[in-house]
Amino acid sequence: GQNIDQPTEMTATEGAIVQINCTYQTSGFNGLFWYQQHAGEAPTFLSYNVLDGLEEKGRFSSFLSRSKGYSYLLLKELQMKDSASYLCAAVDSNYQLIWGAGTKLIIKP
């Protein structure tokens, strides 16, 4: 079956760095997305990785290892507004998104 695993909840301190991990098992693989979702709002796109390696975009970076079925989202210089849920979604062979349950990130002052 297809499966995405990510931690349910994480807590970090304002100004610090946090890494949110995601492991996936899919039928075929055509990339992996990270989305941010604030409470009561729709998800917004953060990153897309299809090749191994690190993609850096400002304070946010995303890493992919296809051989390990593993990705992480790295958030630097955390701000209070980064408190949100972070959703990992892998693209399977039919180009459908397989969603993780999301990681709720709590930022403390």
Next chain:
Amino acid sequence: GAVVSQHPSWVICKSGTSVKIECRSLDFQATTMFWYRQFPKQSLMLMATSNEGSKATYEQGVEKDKFLINHASLTLSTLTVTSAHPEDSSFYICSARVPDRGSSEQFFGPGTRLTVL
């Protein structure tokens, strides 16, 4: 570009009534749209894939006669929750893929919060 809108943003209705939610792609034509449901503190659950000009493809466990989907044009898909009950109260989100973009990125509408009394 790639903006998706939803209407209404929220709706409260009585049990037994039907509710229609619209999803529009504002600056592109979407041959495929997706309908998701999200319960509190849970992730997105794909309900169905809506294809312009053809019948929607429903995920296992989603009643097609209860959740009617119509994708009549390249910019509009509608979801009608028929005979809504309190357990249908949820956050409904649509998304669309931009054709020929070369990726599977989905652009999400702002969501519709449905409360059934």
